[in-house]
Amino acid sequence: MWEFRSMSFWRAVFAEFYGTMFFVFFGLGAALRWTTGPHNVLQVAFCFGLAAATFIQSIGHISGGHINPAVTFAYLIGSQMSLFRAFFYICAQCLGALAGAAVLYGVTPTNMRGNLALNTLQPGISMGMATTIEIFLTLQLVVCVFAVTDERRNGRLGSAALSIGFSVLVGHLLGMYYTGAGMNPARSFAPAVLYRNFINHWVYWVGPMIGAAMGALLYDFMLFPRVRGLSERLAVLKGNKPTEPEAQQETRGEPIELKTQAL
Amino acid sequence: MWEFRSMMFWRAVFAEFFGTMFFVFFGMGAALRWTTGPYHVFHTALCFGFAAATLIQSIGHISGGHINPAVTFAYLVGSQMSVFRAFFYICAQCLGAMAGAAALYGVTPNNMRGTMALNTLQPGMSLGMATTVEVFLTMQLVVCVFAVTDERRNGRLGSAALSIGFSVTMGHLMGMYYTGAGMNPARSFAPAVITRNFINHWVYWVGPMIGAAMGAIFYDFFLFPRMRGFSERLATLKGSRPPEAENQQETRGEPIELKTQTL
Numbered sequence: 001m002w003e004f005r006s007m008s009f010w011r012a013v014f015a016e017f018y019g020t021m022f023f024v025f026f027g028l029g030a031a032l033r034w035t036t037g038p039h040n041v042l043q044v045a046f047c048f049g050l051a052a053a054t055f056i057q058s059i060g061h062i063s064g065g066h067i068n069p070a071v072t073f074a075y076l077i078g079s080q081m082s083l084f085r086a087f088f089y090i091c092a093q094c095l096g097a098l099a100g101a102a103v104l105y106g107v108t109p110t111n112m113r114g115n116l117a118l119n120t121l122q123p124g125i126s127m128g129m130a131t132t133i134e135i136f137l138t139l140q141l142v143v144c145v146f147a148v149t150d151e152r153r154n155g156r157l158g159s160a161a162l163s164i165g166f167s168v169l170v171g172h173l174l175g176m177y178y179t180g181a182g183m184n185p186a187r188s189f190a191p192a193v194l195y196r197n198f199i200n201h202w203v204y205w206v207g208p209m210i211g212a213a214m215g216a217l218l219y220d221f222m223l224f225p226r227v228r229g230l231s232e233r234l235a236v237l238k239g240n241k242p243t244e245p246e247a248q249q250e251t252r253g254e255p256i257e258l259k260t261q262a263l
Numbered sequence: 264m265w266e267f268r269s270m271m272f273w274r275a276v277f278a279e280f281f282g283t284m285f286f287v288f289f290g291m292g293a294a295l296r297w298t299t300g301p302y303h304v305f306h307t308a309l310c311f312g313f314a315a316a317t318l319i320q321s322i323g324h325i326s327g328g329h330i331n332p333a334v335t336f337a338y339l340v341g342s343q344m345s346v347f348r349a350f351f352y353i354c355a356q357c358l359g360a361m362a363g364a365a366a367l368y369g370v371t372p373n374n375m376r377g378t379m380a381l382n383t384l385q386p387g388m389s390l391g392m393a394t395t396v397e398v399f400l401t402m403q404l405v406v407c408v409f410a411v412t413d414e415r416r417n418g419r420l421g422s423a424a425l426s427i428g429f430s431v432t433m434g435h436l437m438g439m440y441y442t443g444a445g446m447n448p449a450r451s452f453a454p455a456v457i458t459r460n461f462i463n464h465w466v467y468w469v470g471p472m473i474g475a476a477m478g479a480i481f482y483d484f485f486l487f488p489r490m491r492g493f494s495e496r497l498a499t500l501k502g503s504r505p506p507e508a509e510n511q512q513e514t515r516g517e518p519i520e521l522k523t524q525t526l
Contacts, residue, residue: 015486022403029437034304043305043436050312050433054403057426058410062486107395107441109387159421162429 009085012063013092019055019067020096024190025104026051031117032108045172048181053165060161064149068184069093070208074142077216078226082239093186101190118191119180121200130200133178134207135214137171141183142215143223150224182208272348275326276355282318282330283359287453288367289314294380295371308435308444316428323424327412331447332356333471337405337479341489345502356449364453379454382443382467390466396441397470398477400434404446405478406486413487445471 030047034040056065064081066072069090076086101116121130144167147153148160157163168183175181182188188204191197220226293310319328327344329335332353339349364379384393407430410416411423420426431446438444445451451467454460483489 011486018406018481018486022399025399026403026433026437029440032440034440046305046308047433047436050429050436054407054426054430054433057420057430058403058406059486061410061413061416103395103399107388107392109385109392111387112440157421159426161426162421165429 009088012085013088015059015063016066016089017092017096017099019059019063019065020093020186021100021103023048023051023055023067023184024097024100024187027187028101028117028191029104029108032112032114034112041173041176044176045169045181048172049165049167049169051165052168053159053162056164057159057161063089065161065164067093067096067186068141068208069186070138070184070212071142071145073209074145074212074216076237077213078146078220079233079236081236083237084239094189097186097190098193101194105194115195115197116191117180118195118197119182119188119204121179121203122177125178127200127203130179130203131207131210133175134182134203135211137175137179137181137183138208138211139215139218141167141171142212143219146216146219147224152224152226179203179207184208272351275348276351278322278326279329279352280355280359280362282322282326282328283356283449284363284366286311286314286318286330286447287360287363287450290450291364291380291454292367292371295375295377297375304436304439308432308439311435311444312428312430312432314428315431316422316424319427320422320424326352328424328427330356330359330449331404331471332449333401333447333475334405334408336472337408337475339500340476341409341479341483342496342499344499346500347502357452360449360453361456364457368457378460379457380443381454381458381460382445382451384463384466385441385443388441390463393442393463393466394470394473396438397445397466398474400438400442400444400446401471401474402478402481404430404434405475406482409479409482410487415487415489442466442470447471 027044027048031044052067055067059065059067064075066075066089072081072086072089072093075081076083081089105113105116121127125133141164145164148157148163171183172181175183180188182204185205185208188201192201192204290307290311294307315330318330322328322330327338329338329352335344335349335352335356338344339346344352368376368379384390388396404427408427411420411426434446435444438446443451445467448468448471451464455464
């Protein structure tokens with residue numbers, strides 16, 4: 001486990017903790033029931049989306065700016081990071097989410113806490129429906145993440161962080177009416193732990209993880225295939241190639257001009 | 264004090280005055296109680312955020328586009344500008360904020376002035392809670408500012424000004440429910456002076472300054488360490504290094520490809 005001894009690895013893990021902590025703090029903070037009515041969805045969606053954009057911008061060059069266990073899982077499925085790193089990222093994200101929610105709980109007046117924006121299925125939504133929604137929400141996010149961080153692209157991408165933030169925004173604009181728009185298991189996990197309410201909580205892990213896996217496979221094997229042998233993929237998962245995992249994490253500014261292979 | 268004799272320095276100071284004046288004019292203008300109801304927060308948050316983005320875009324290449332004493336303080340803590348320059352920037356920002364608020368006062372009908380969007384603690388907020396929220400609000404802003412202006416980065420940044428603007432928007436979307444979202448001591452200072460109401464005003468200086476210092480130290484020493492010796496930092500604070508001090512202020516368009524040092 002060469003990564004264990006690398007300071008940049010631990011900085012990346014802590015960056016994920018920081019990013020997820022603040023993402024949950026600001027996102028849940030805006031999602032509390034300060035007002036009622038339809039406008040609340042627009043405002044909350046913007047806050048989550050812009051929070052994602054801001055924190056990905058802040059830590060993207062350090063850890064890759066996942067701030068979402070589902071995105072980390074997608075990178076794992078796509079063989080773009082080692083198991084070891086993925087495990088620590090997901091732990092850091094869950095702990096960061098808990099920390100953010102706990103601080104928010106502490107600074108919010110008692111009468112306004114409600115259920116701390118706990119994600120629940122809306123009336124009339126069955127578990128199958130909800131899981132399908134979560135899959136779609138996360139699938140679009142993961143494909144967007146993979147597309148904007150693909151080092152083979154050399155077009156006018158604009159801001160990778162902002163693109164991902166708007167992808168989160170879109171997901172919330174629709175998803176909040178169905179499932180509260182989980183998309184991010186850590187975000188759903190934090191208030192569930194604080195309130196010890198895990199009813200239907202599995203939907204917010206299974207849905208996003210399936211969506212993430214589908215997104216990774218769709219992008220890496222079908223939309224814009226990355227041709228790599230099994231042994232090479234296995235080596236990355238084991239963490240045997242120090243340079244590639246590091247390089248893969250950061251969004252690059254000067255991608256190599258590669259011609260798309262016509263299949 | 265070599266900076267005193269440099270016309271570029273005074274242009275930068277005036278740019279900060281201009282930037283903060285217009286930021287406060289437009290931000291506070293939108294924050295007045297033109298309407299009651301739920302859209303107020305969303306409306307105001309977008310205006311502050313876009314005002315920040317616009318003005319940072321306008322003066323970023325001249326002064327670094329701080330328009331916020333807390334951001335200036337963060338640069339000071341990060342040893343990226345001299346004490347002399349920081350002092351003049353903060354004075355210019357406070358004066359600019361007051362000028363903007365005074366102009367707004369003059370063009371607003373009597374019955375609409377209200378408290379001139381004075382920042383106050385919301386019901387149920389204690390001083391400790393409010394200060395903590397202000398620390399979080401400003402820390403995320405500062406980390407974002409440092410990340411997007413880091414000349415060592417070479418990623419798909421997109422627009423630095425827009426990223427910072429969205430960071431401000433996101434802070435307002437959540438913070439307005441707690442403290443009115445100060446984040447910027449000059450913005451809180453201006454209406455306090457005009458209405459001569461300084462109740463709990465210290466929260467809007469102490470919170471942001473602590474958050475700024477934490478953000479600067481966190482980014483510069485932990486997340487993405489900048490390897491500079493003590494003597495070099497001291498020289499910058501004294502203003503003994505003219506070329507570096509100038510260069511640090513501006514966001515660059517062609518960052519030098521620097522490899523992050525692995526510790």
